Amino acid sequence: MPPYEDVIIVGGGPAGAYCAHELARNGIRAKLFDHSHPREKPCGGGVSKNAIEKFPFLEEFRSQGNTTSALRIISCTNKEAMVMNSSLGFNLSRQFLDEQILNMAMDAGAEHIKEKVINVERIDDLWQVKTAKRCFTSKIIVGADGINSLLRKRTIGKIDRKNLGLAYGYFVTGIEKIPTTLKFIAEIPGYIWLFPRAKSTCIGIGSELKYGIFLKRILDDFIHSKYPNVNVTSNYAAMLPWATDPNFFTKSRLSENCILIGDAAGFADPLTGEGILYALWSGKLAAEALAKNDLRLYDQLWKAQFGNYLQGRCKQRKQYFNPSFMEILVATQNLKTKVNLFKDKIHLPLRRAER
Ligand SMILES: Cc1cc2nc3c(=O)[nH]c(=O)nc-3n(C[C@H](O)[C@H](O)[C@H](O)COP(=O)(O)OP(=O)(O)OC[C@H]3O[C@@H](n4cnc5c(N)ncnc54)[C@H](O)[C@@H]3O)c2cc1C
DSSP: OOSOSOEEEEOOSHHHHHHHHHHHHTTOOOEEEOSOOSOOOSSOOEEOHHHHHHOGGGGGGGGGSEEOOEEEEEOTTOOEEEEEOTTSOEEOOHHHHHHHHHHHHHHHTOEEEOOOEEEEEEETTEEEEEESSOEEEESEEEEOOOTTOHHHHHTTOOOOGGGEEEEEEEEEESOTTSOEEEEEOSSSSEEEEEEEOSSOEEEEEEEEGGGHHHHHHHHHHHHHHHOTTOEEEEEEEEEEEOOOOGGGGGSOOEETTEEEOGGGGTOSOTTTOOOHHHHHHHHHHHHHHHHTTOTHHHHHHHIIIIIHHHHHHHHTHHHHTOHHHHHHHHHOTTHHHHHHHTTTOSSHHHHHHHO
16 A cells, blocks of 8 residues: 555646656556646757666657757857767757656556646645645645746745746747757856757757846847847747755755655756756655655755755856856867766766866
8 A cells, every 4th residue: 555645746847747657656646737738848958868867768759859969069259169979968849758758657647637726725734736626635745836836935935036047048940950059158157058959949048047137138149140040939038946055955845745846846957957857856756755655755865866966066156157167178179088088978067177
């Protein structure tokens, strides 16, 4: 008999859907609330090699995306380096990726309730979840409802502004054959990305929330100078976890029988913004803690398995976003050798920073 029969998960992105999948494998049939599917999420859709190594099922989706066998790095002064590596990750549409993971969860036995949760309340040791049509109760609730998480606000509180990033960008067509590109910027700690996918390219720029007002201008200038003829199909602006305070990764993600995972927990790489890996990872660890009937185990697991690493990444921010740092790397004739040394990392400058 599983310890919990009545787990509710709010949010069916990668974190919630994968958590539901893992719970189902342990005999726990979660009710997964998400009104949004199918939908495209503002996201580069970059699935890193690390993510594929940790979650090999992702490899099955490669054929639907665009493999990042070449990574172009452009420094603040527009010097370029091309990194060829056939073992990097791939970029794909979030509509496709998220649907696949949701289908995996349902095939394993999770129940998808296609309704938006409009309120959550704690009543007599139970969580009461309201949608526009119905009301549900559950002993345990998993908050997988993304960066604007209702569950997070209701339990441990919103993510501080200093630990939030803002991204602005466009989905464009006409440049699907370009290499995956990262362009670093002197004005702000952040970068522009161009992630070509099968049918479109996601172009964006991300930085700390406080630099948000500069993003559109910097990105538009770049596109205008490099790709004046792209066909913009839509634009987006979205927040993401982007921690500047290393202590962010020492705090609990549990409260009152509520477990926060993925973006709701603030789990993304403080240098690159990579979040899909940590969404899946935290979803898996939450399911493991629930299956063992030990919620506190969740905090121990995420801190040990990736929290300390993300804290270390956070401490490297100054060095990573120092303009001269990238200039040196790009200018170094031995860049290719260095890349090969660290070819398992998309974000090669970091490894150097760690030394
Ligand atoms: C512009 C941008 C680019 C990015 N690029 C990359 C990248 O290339 N690679 C990478 O690894 N990461 C990237 N990220 C980060 C990545 O998108 C997130 O970390 C990841 O999607 C987190 O997954 P999640 O399941 O926690 O949240 P989400 O994917 O945000 O899913 C949350 C789900 O909860 C649902 N939800 C919310 N509220 C409710 C409610 N009240 N009731 C019911 N359902 C609800 C939403 O509909 C949504 O489906 C990017 C982020 C941004 C903003």
